[in-house]
Amino acid sequence: MKINTLNSIILISLIFLGCKDNNKSKKPEMEEEKISYANTINPDDFKAVIEGDSVNLYTLINKSGVRADFTNYGQRLIALHVPDKYGKMGDVVLGLSTLDTYMSGAKNNFGAVIGRYGNRIAKGKFSIKNTKYKLAKNNGENHLHGGNIGFESVIWKARQTAPNQIEFTRISPDKEEGYPGNLDVKVTYILSDNNELKIIYEATTDKTTVINLTNHSYFNLKGEGEGDVNDHVMMINASAYTPVDAGLIPIGTIESVDGTPFDFTSPKTILTDLDSNHAQMVIGGGYDHNFVLNESPKNSEGLLLAARVTEPTSGRIMEVYTSEPGVQLYGGNFLNGSSIGKSGKPYMKRNAFCLETQHFPDSPNQPNFPSTLLEPGDKYKSTTVYKFDVVK
Secondary structure, three states: OHHHHHHHHHHHHHHHHHHHHHHHHOOOHHHHOOOOOOOOOOHHHHOEEEOOEEEOEEEEEOOOOOEEEEEOEOOEEEEEEEEOOOOOEEEOEOOOOOHHHHHHOOOOOOOOEEOOEOOEEHHHEEEEOOEEEEOOOOEOOEEEOOOOOOHHHOEOEEEEEEOOEEEEEEEEOOOHHHOOOOEEEEEEEEEOOOOEEEEEEEEEEOOOEEOEOEEOOOEOOOOOOOOOOOOOEEEEOEEEEEOEOOOOOEOOOOEEOOOOOOOOOOOEEOOOOOOOOOHHHHHHOOOEEEEEEOOOOEOOOOOEEEEEEEOOOOOEEEEEEEOOOEEEEEOOOOOOOOOEOOOOOEOOOOOOEEEEEEOOOOHHHOOOOOOOEEOOOOOEEEEEEEEEEEOO
């Protein structure tokens, strides 16, 4: 009996030790393999107090380790780490490494929210019910992206409501940059476990105004600072676009993309028609045009598929879904090396592209374009999703 009892004790001990070792090997999902993030931002480089308002760095992360870093200065997406086809994380948005460089460097709007009006308004003026409004002319004779001090250059109140969710709020006062009405704005970012960065824009006003909010992130799916994006394969779900004049203001027509360099209805590389002598490509110095989205297909939330981009080397795929009627493809034509990125490399011409979901440029002066008016008592709401995947 004593021998049997001793053997039983030894057996139970061995089982216990084996279980203990097994438990050690079963680490929580995020700890199982330490995730490496290239060019990780130092939070201390984004801490400041400016005219009594605190500026900080905020990080969203989902269960698979996809990570998004924001600053509440200009509500900017600074870094976005997503996996490639081998599971290696890479930062796919252009951005700067310190708050000071955002505030003092060239105004490229990297990752910023744009408002009150994304894109251009002709000659910096428009009318609402026979009342004329004058805006700042900060793009030749035209108004661009909200003016001299748009939403990208102010401090937002930030509230992180979950590890994967944050909201930014601000009241844009009446006559800011010339716009009428006190505009109460909230923008929410949600980083889902399906590797979707969802942006929800909301606003109300106490006076009839115009509004057209967007995000101005520059993407390179190879990784920021990894050269040009000409080899990216792009599909834009648009059978029409809005041609522009020499000032990149829409001429008021909606024209078919068929037979033009703007036909991305079938996937092609950005390079395919980049050197076309089409008049619109000459005017824009490449792609800097608004595409009129088709009415389908839509995802389960009722958002239109706007675009799909694949980068062959990394295998990364980005899909863009939106409630907006248009998307601006900007090919990074004006990047000139004056901005040094997080990786220490200068951002050169066509080192990134933007897909800015939006109502059409100059809509306040174009009665045949979808309206951008917001009335008191109504609520502006717009949703865009950037979804990331890899080639299977």
